[in-house]
Amino acid sequence: MLSGRLHLLCAVTALAALLVVLQAQTTPLFPVACELNVLIILDRSDSVKGGFNKSRKFVTDVSEELQIGPSKHRMAMIVYSGLSYRREVFNWNFAKTNEEFVRVTNNLRAIGGTTNTKKALEVGLELLSQRNQTIPTLVLVVTDGRRVIIYCEHRGEDNASLVTQTTVAGTSSWSDCRSADDPKGPGQQMQQLYNTWVFAAATGEPEKVDTRELIDITGNINHIVMHRGRELATDITKRLLREAQDKCRTTTTTTTTTTTTTTTNPITGCELDLVLVIDFSTTTDPISGFYKDLSKRLVSSLKIGPHYTQVAVVTFATVGRTRVRFNLKKFKTQEEVLRAINGLESKGGTTAIGEGIRLGTTMASEEEGARPGIATKVMVVFTDGWSNKGPDPSQMAKKAVSEGFEVFTVAYTAKVKNAVTTNNETLKEVSQDGAHSFTDNDYQKLIDRIRQRNLPCL
Numbered sequence: 514m515l516s517g518r519l520h521l522l523c524a525v526t527a528l529a530a531l532l533v534v535l536q537a538q539t540t541p542l543f544p545v546a547c548e549l550n551v552l553i554i555l556d557r558s559d560s561v562k563g564g565f566n567k568s569r570k571f572v573t574d575v576s577e578e579l580q581i582g583p584s585k586h587r588m589a590m591i592v593y594s595g596l597s598y599r600r601e602v603f604n605w606n607f608a609k610t611n612e613e614f615v616r617v618t619n620n621l622r623a624i625g626g627t628t629n630t631k632k633a634l635e636v637g638l639e640l641l642s643q644r645n646q647t648i649p650t651l652v653l654v655v656t657d658g659r660r661v662i663i664y665c666e667h668r669g670e671d672n673a674s675l676v677t678q679t680t681v682a683g684t685s686s687w688s689d690c691r692s693a694d695d696p697k698g699p700g701q702q703m704q705q706l707y708n709t710w711v712f713a714a715a716t717g718e719p720e721k722v723d724t725r726e727l728i729d730i731t732g733n734i735n736h737i738v739m740h741r742g743r744e745l746a747t748d749i750t751k752r753l754l755r756e757a758q759d760k761c762r763t764t765t766t767t768t769t770t771t772t773t774t775t776t777t778n779p780i781t782g783c784e785l786d787l788v789l790v791i792d793f794s795t796t797t798d799p800i801s802g803f804y805k806d807l808s809k810r811l812v813s814s815l816k817i818g819p820h821y822t823q824v825a826v827v828t829f830a831t832v833g834r835t836r837v838r839f840n841l842k843k844f845k846t847q848e849e850v851l852r853a854i855n856g857l858e859s860k861g862g863t864t865a866i867g868e869g870i871r872l873g874t875t876m877a878s879e880e881e882g883a884r885p886g887i888a889t890k891v892m893v894v895f896t897d898g899w900s901n902k903g904p905d906p907s908q909m910a911k912k913a914v915s916e917g918f919e920v921f922t923v924a925y926t927a928k929v930k931n932a933v934t935t936n937n938e939t940l941k942e943v944s945q946d947g948a949h950s951f952t953d954n955d956y957q958k959l960i961d962r963i964r965q966r967n968l969p970c971l
């Protein structure tokens with residue numbers, strides 16, 4: 514199974530292909546260890562509007578793969594922009610938990626202006642000198658990847674006149690045309706530190722990224738993570754981290770012979786906690802059968818199991834009639850889940866979408882079988898969008914998103930006797946954005962998207 518999985522990754526991205534090669538040479542692309550120092554160097558200049566928010570989201574998303582704390586993944590962070598702006602430096606172990614890390618990071622705000630990566634790396638070197646050297650270190654420079662505009666001067670052909678020009682870093686053929694804050698020096702120093710891996714992630718559009726600067730920082734093109742096709746930089750980084758820790762687990766079990774527990778949970782990378790929230794109120798009575806069919810289609814295309822997709826179903830009607838039909842840990846096979854969905858019956862009532870989403874969100878706890886930090890969380894709300902009872906659907910949806918769910922809506926639009934038209938306002942508010950709102954017509958696209966998570970294991 515593993516080789517098949519590697520094979521698939523290989524086909525997916527060149528980066529992954531390199532990973533395989535590097536693994537064969539026993540030089541891991543990522544540090545393989547259960548304990549790590551992780552230094553985040555985060556560019557807070559907002560060269561593209563919203564660029565910083567993207568970078569910040571990247572950092573918090575990636576942190577889900579870590580177990581932050583003084584005995585596991587020890588974090589430090591530098592948030593920087595131009596020279597004249599205040600830099601924020603968070604020392605080692607500033608966050609004792611993942612929650613604390615996310616809270617601190619989410620409080621960071623963008624500052625416009627220029628970027629001085631060189632200075633940030635110099636501060637990084639200082640921080641790194643205080644790291645715990647007995648464990649490996651991962652440095653991750655995160656930027657929206659903007660091109661640095663630099664000012665160049667060089668002699669004209671007559672060797673007398675001075676030609677000046679502003680240019681985009683990385684595009685000039687003049688070797689002397691480098692920005693004053695060329696990060697190459699401190700970058701190289703960092704790369705040479707014992708047991709240290711330097712990575713850079715660009716969260717902006719790949720074609721706008723100044724690759725040369727990032728190569729200067731990392732010293733290795735394979736240490737640059739960018740969006741590739743439909744795969745986001747976040748996904749790639751998360752996968753690398755996950756695989757590194759996967760190996761670390763195997764290493765621990767094979768070398769620590771004293772460990773009696775051989776039941777280590779291997780991370781497959783296909784973990785998905787899927788919560789289906791289905792409208793069973795009267796307004797949708799004629800189509801609750803279709804919602805069931807759509808749910809079954811989705812479940813049938815996924816790999817179900819404790820190491821893959823786990824499914825929970827919440828049905829909603831009136832507030833009092835909204836209930837968890839089964840939680841994430843109830844069923845372990847696809848047949849069981851399909852049978853359970855088949856057996857659902859609509860009793861009708863008023864409509865309380867918000868309550869359905871609220872209850873769906875409670876599935877995120879370990880008691881319900883969720884795998885926080887390991888599984889991706891997806892909620893699919895099947896509804897026509899009409900709500901007349903209970904908490905505000907859009908607020909509940911926002912809360913679900915803030916707890917890590919990716920929230921989709923699916924409306925049934927085909928003509929059905931007695932069915933009402935869809936309330937597109939609410940559908941739009943509940944799904945995170947237009948790209949998260951589907952109907953029976955484009956449902957296959959949603960399936961394909963959710964299925965991505967299981968692909969490596971199918």
Ligand SMILES: *[C@@H]1O[C@H](CO)[C@@H](O)[C@H](O)[C@H]1NC(C)=O
Binds near residue numbers: 562619
């Ligand atoms: C970035 O996020 C902050 C709060 O987290 C928000 O106030 C701001 O509007 C966002 N900026 C953009 C451009 O989206």
Ligand SMILES: *[C@@H]1O[C@H](CO)[C@@H](O)[C@H](O)[C@H]1NC(C)=O
Binds near residue numbers: 646
């Ligand atoms: C460094 O990490 C090792 C391994 O976890 C630990 O045993 C040691 O106490 C740490 N050293 C310091 C100074 O924190």
Ligand SMILES: *[C@@H]1O[C@H](CO)[C@@H](O)[C@H](O)[C@H]1NC(C)=O
Binds near residue numbers: 672
């Ligand atoms: C151009 O000027 C530089 C320094 O000013 C000098 O070293 C070089 O020899 C000159 N080259 C020519 C072709 O005159």
Ligand SMILES: *[C@@H]1O[C@H](CO)[C@@H](O)[C@H](O)[C@H]1NC(C)=O
Binds near residue numbers: 926935937952
């Ligand atoms: C609501 O969305 C559906 C599906 O996209 C579409 O068919 C319908 O025309 C929309 N209704 C309104 C009133 O815009």
